[in-house]
Amino acid sequence: MTPLPSTAFSTPVLVATGLQKSYGPRQALKSVSMSLYPGQFVALLGPNGAGKSTLVQLLSGLFVPDKGDLSVLGFDIRRDAPKALAGLGVVFQQSSLDLDLSIRANLLFHTDLHGIARKTALQRIQAGLEQHGLQEQAGTAVRALSGGNRRKVELLRALLHQPRFLLMDEATVGLDPASRQDLMRSVEALARAGEVAVLWATHLVDEVAHADRVLVLIQGEIAFDGLPSELIAQSGGLGLEQAFLQLCQGPRAAKPVA
Numbered sequence: 001m002t003p004l005p006s007t008a009f010s011t012p013v014l015v016a017t018g019l020q021k022s023y024g025p026r027q028a029l030k031s032v033s034m035s036l037y038p039g040q041f042v043a044l045l046g047p048n049g050a051g052k053s054t055l056v057q058l059l060s061g062l063f064v065p066d067k068g069d070l071s072v073l074g075f076d077i078r079r080d081a082p083k084a085l086a087g088l089g090v091v092f093q094q095s096s097l098d099l100d101l102s103i104r105a106n107l108l109f110h111t112d113l114h115g116i117a118r119k120t121a122l123q124r125i126q127a128g129l130e131q132h133g134l135q136e137q138a139g140t141a142v143r144a145l146s147g148g149n150r151r152k153v154e155l156l157r158a159l160l161h162q163p164r165f166l167l168m169d170e171a172t173v174g175l176d177p178a179s180r181q182d183l184m185r186s187v188e189a190l191a192r193a194g195e196v197a198v199l200w201a202t203h204l205v206d207e208v209a210h211a212d213r214v215l216v217l218i219q220g221e222i223a224f225d226g227l228p229s230e231l232i233a234q235s236g237g238l239g240l241e242q243a244f245l246q247l248c249q250g251p252r253a254a255k256p257v258a
């Protein structure tokens with residue numbers, strides 16, 4: 001008997017069906033359907049303007065979809081947004097740290113917003129700072145940090161309320177190769193430990209190689225949904241970059257959405 005995939009027994013952290021979003025006449029998402037399960041690291045790969053950030057903004061409740069259904073952690077984002085968002089951590093493409101506040105003050109602002117008791121908050125912050133080697137800089141203004149350390153603070157902040165679903169939108173933009181790898185490894189490790197499900201939005205092909213699944217978003221539509229190895233196979237074995245370029249150039253040889 002063929003064994004069922006592990007996802008067959010778990011509740012999805014995300015179910016999106018037929019999502020559409022336009023900005024005036026510009027249709028950013030045409031009809032996006034996808035699902036994601038606990039412990040998965042799923043890459044959302046798309047060229048500039050594909051609609052990745054728009055999708056992240058819908059998933060994080062910043063906008064509502066024009067059409068379609070969206071459930072995050074089992075809650076309908078239209079009806080139960082606060083409950084859905086309580087279990088969601090987000091690192092946005094544009095930094096949202098207060099540059100004039102210290103690392104600690106930025107993090108405490110976040111824990112206060114989530115109603116986390118001060119003692120627990122300080123313990124979690126200390127543990128996170130130590131994990132990222134930032135404990136000596138806790139009182140330093142964010143403005144004085146390197147780009148890599150700012151991103152570490154944003155990741156740390158996104159995890160303070162212990163989310164079950166982590167959204168990363170172009171989180172490595174502006175980082176040098178070592179910092180980029182560092183950040184990716186920390187997030188992959190969280191998913192591998194089963195602590196969070198991760199949706200990693202990127203336009204960088206090499207960031208999707210280790211993902212459990214790759215979704216390729218092109219002009220507001222999912223053009224591929226499958227394993228990295230299946231994406232490579234689709235290019236006749238030429239590699240991820242070539243496969244991605246072929247999809248970007250169309251015509252869509254879309255694999256059915258899972």
Ligand SMILES: Nc1ncnc2c1ncn2[C@@H]1O[C@H](COP(=O)(O)OP(=O)(O)OP(=O)(O)O)[C@@H](O)[C@H]1O
Binds near residue numbers: 023
């Ligand atoms: N606030 C806005 N007003 C008008 N058009 C917008 C707005 N935000 C995004 N768009 C348009 O929607 C489309 C999708 O943009 P989006 O930022 O979601 O793509 P993306 O894949 O995240 O791109 P990038 O990798 O360049 O950040 C683009 O054509 C963009 O110009």
